[in-house]
Amino acid sequence: MRLPALSAALLLVCVAAFVGLRTAGGQASDTSAGFVAPVAMDLPDYLRPATDPAFGTSIVRISKPGPLGNGVVCGPKYCSHRYSSAQAWNADQTLLLLDNGCNGMCFLDGHTYEALFWRKRGGECEWHPRNAELMICVQDRAVSTWAPRTNHEDVLFTSADYHDLQFGPSKGNPSRDGSRIAVRAVRKDGADVVFAYDLNQRQKFPDIDLSQVPGKTSSCTISPLGTSILCSPNLIDGTEQRVIFAVDGTLLQRWTDHHRPGHGDITLDEDGSEVFVGISKSGPDRYHIIKRRLSDGKVTSLTAFGEAEHASTRALNRPGWAFLSYGGDPDEILANPTWAPYAREIVALRLDGSGAVRRIGQTRNVPFDYWSETHASPSPDGSQVIWSSNWGVPGGPVYEFVTRLDWSEQHNPKEVVANGQP
Structure with missing residues (x-):
């Protein structure tokens, strides 16, 4: 049974209750590990940095339908990076590639996100x-x-x-x-x-x-x-x-066993072994995030049951983390406190089994089709995360966003452990 839509007043109460330390200028928030209600936010202007009111992270919208400059043109329905497990940035993060819905392979500046050139x-x-x-x-x-x-x-x-x-x-x-x-x-x-x-x-x-x-x-x-x-x-x-x-x-x-895991990515575990990280669709860990060792198939559950859709380990220079795209209905997540407490949200999850997370941003992305799925993918050093959203309009344009993260010792907030850990 689903709860009625949350009122604006209840949203504010939930945010006040669950958002702990608000960090400034683009680092992931040290929030309570519990559910954080959706916080309304206007669609950010193209290439104008904005702040996610839920977590204090910096967001930049990097696409819009039509010409972006230097011959780069985005289609009217979507214009996005390829996939969660595909690296969107080059090795030194000077170039960023959009190749879904663009007029070719469209290359942006990896930091300012201005359109540079395109190739067929x-x-x-x-x-x-x-x-x-x-x-x-x-x-x-x-x-x-x-x-x-x-x-x-x-x-x-x-x-x-x-x-x-x-x-x-x-x-x-x-x-x-x-x-x-x-x-x-x-x-x-x-x-x-x-x-x-x-x-x-x-x-x-x-x-x-x-x-x-x-x-x-x-x-x-x-x-x-x-x-x-x-x-x-x-x-x-x-x-x-x-x-x-x-x-x-x-x-x-x-x-x-079926899809155990799937929609994931391969990386190195803390002991140097190769593991596939993704969403299980079989028991005994159905809809958990799991890691599975390639050498012997050993499975470790990393989260409780939840609404994760994709996992990425493309932050090659920040080992030990997976970046997760969560969908789901916020009302349903709130009504199930033993579930992983994330709805329409991007989080970074430690792979050591501790359940520690960094909460990155709310996507405000409502289910519609494949092209509107979030597909979050980090830059090689994990300082930027690219993701897609229709910004609450089913069938509306799908935009690309980048959230910036600060992983420095000074600004790195304490990791928190999510509710409902296995």
């Missing part, structure tokens, strides 16, 4: 995690590096033995050092395969025939250390499974 190109490209000038691209029969500023491309691999090469597709990332990727391809005999490729050594690893596991694979990615390949989902009778191969083709793990 096919295939799939992801930022190199170490070289700020380069993207790693996969298209047709080739793997290459590409410099968006100069439009210069170096082809590293091409072969007549493969076609329809893909970087994932859509959910592929390079290893943390940028040396290896996983490439999906169709071999000339028609087999659907994946193989690891080392960009530095220009070395192709053995083909892994994906027909050896049941179901149809939708995407594959290399692990952070570049030693294994995670493929998902393998859809079998409605169950989205996961398989993990060593780069030599050895089958290491097969996770047969």
Whole structure:
């Protein structure tokens, strides 16, 4: 049963009760770990910094329908970064990429968010995690590096033995050092395969025939250390499974439970092991945020039941944190105090199992379609988080926002532990 809509007076009472220390100028708030009611806020003007009244964080709206300058044009419905697990900023954060709903690959200044230039190109490209000038691209029969500023491309691999090469597709990332990727391809005999490729050594690893596991694979990615390949989902009778191969083709793990986890990202745990962090859709931790170790499948629940939609670990230089996009109905969350107390909110969650969080901002994003999902993704150092919102208008324009965070010792507020921890 859902509660009636909260009145304006009740909103103010809830905010006063739950917001503890309000921090200034763009750091995440040290709030109570409980539910924080939605706080009304006018749509920020384009490129004019504003303050989230719930948490005191600095927000900048970085998109609007129509021309942004220098040939960059946003579509009328949405104009956004690619996905939560895709890195939106380059390695030194001087460039920020919007490529959904824009008139090509649209590059903004990574700090002022002014439009700089755009490029038309096919295939799939992801930022190199170490070289700020380069993207790693996969298209047709080739793997290459590409410099968006100069439009210069170096082809590293091409072969007549493969076609329809893909970087994932859509959910592929390079290893943390940028040396290896996983490439999906169709071999000339028609087999659907994946193989690891080392960009530095220009070395192709053995083909892994994906027909050896049941179901149809939708995407594959290399692990952070570049030693294994995670493929998902393998859809079998409605169950989205996961398989993990060593780069030599050895089958290491097969996770047969449904979506455990999904909508997530891979990172390194505090002990150096590789883990997949995301939302579980199976028992015993259904709709918890979990981490699952790639080496042996061990699962650790990190939150209580909640309405999280996506997890990102793209803050490569701030290990130990996942950035979570929460949807949900605030009235429903308030009515269930044992749930994770976040509704239409972005939080950063420590991965050490403590349940400690930093609350980043309220999205004011109401459910409508895929393109209006929040898909929060942090910059490499975690100082900025990009996210999408229709700002309370179902079917209205979807805008892009950046929230700035201060992680310094002086301004870093005490971490808080959420209610309802497992």
